[in-house]
Amino acid sequence: MASNTASRMRFTSKMDLALCRSALARNPYQNAEEGSNIVWLKVADDLMNEFEGRPFTGRNVRERTGLLISWYRKNDRTNKNKSGNDDEVYAEQDQLLQEIESLEREKGAQKGRKDDTQEKGKAIRKIAMQTLSEAKKPNTEDAGECSSTSKKRKKGDDVFVDMLIKRHESEASLKQQQIDLENKRLEFEKQRFEAEQEQRKAEAGERNKLIEMLAKKLQ
Numbered sequence: 001m002a003s004n005t006a007s008r009m010r011f012t013s014k015m016d017l018a019l020c021r022s023a024l025a026r027n028p029y030q031n032a033e034e035g036s037n038i039v040w041l042k043v044a045d046d047l048m049n050e051f052e053g054r055p056f057t058g059r060n061v062r063e064r065t066g067l068l069i070s071w072y073r074k075n076d077r078t079n080k081n082k083s084g085n086d087d088e089v090y091a092e093q094d095q096l097l098q099e100i101e102s103l104e105r106e107k108g109a110q111k112g113r114k115d116d117t118q119e120k121g122k123a124i125r126k127i128a129m130q131t132l133s134e135a136k137k138p139n140t141e142d143a144g145e146c147s148s149t150s151k152k153r154k155k156g157d158d159v160f161v162d163m164l165i166k167r168h169e170s171e172a173s174l175k176q177q178q179i180d181l182e183n184k185r186l187e188f189e190k191q192r193f194e195a196e197q198e199q200r201k202a203e204a205g206e207r208n209k210l211i212e213m214l215a216k217k218l219q
Contacts, residue, residue, distance in 0.1 A: 023043055044058050
């Protein structure tokens with residue numbers, strides 16, 4: 001469900017076109033969820049710089065982009081006509097949406113591959129633990145004749161299981177290190193973005209003061 005701000009926000013054809021340009025340039029689909037939210041905030045900031053006084057947010061630009069992609073996939077001219085687009089705008093916006101839709105699909109494919117890798121890791125660990133459990137069970141049949149062979153087989157199974165577990169743990173450790181690095185990068189991006197916003201606010205405040213001072217002198 002859209003937020004109250006999103007429901008009040010009415011996008012024009014120019015806003016939609018600017019939104020598509022910024023979304024394609026920024027590519028919020030290349031990052032993890034937290035990083036993606038930061039990029040959508042930057043997209044909203046791009047639009048606020050171009051269309052002053054409009055309540056753009058990370059959420060309403062993300063939802064609007066999703067809606068535009070949905071219309072593009074359906075080739076929905078009826079909804080496009082409601083935004084007042086002409087043929088020239090259609091052509092550029094459709095081209096941008098084609099690229100954006102491709103980025104979104106690629107993100108979905110990457111998530112699917114990641115989930116598949118995690119499931120395979122779980123399956124390997126489960127098999128390894130089952131094999132380990134079986135190897136530890138006492139062999140009650142032909143205990144005297146098979147004792148030596150059984151011990152060798154168990155030892156070999158233990159080594160194989162240990163190799164599987166260590167390999168999986170090594171891969172998991174490497175992935176965790178990559179995740180930690182990505183989180184640090186995202187935190188740095190977030191802090192830089194917030195600092196830039198504060199700087200812009202301060203600059204805007206200074207400009208307003210100068211304008212007021214000039215206006216008083218001209219009176």
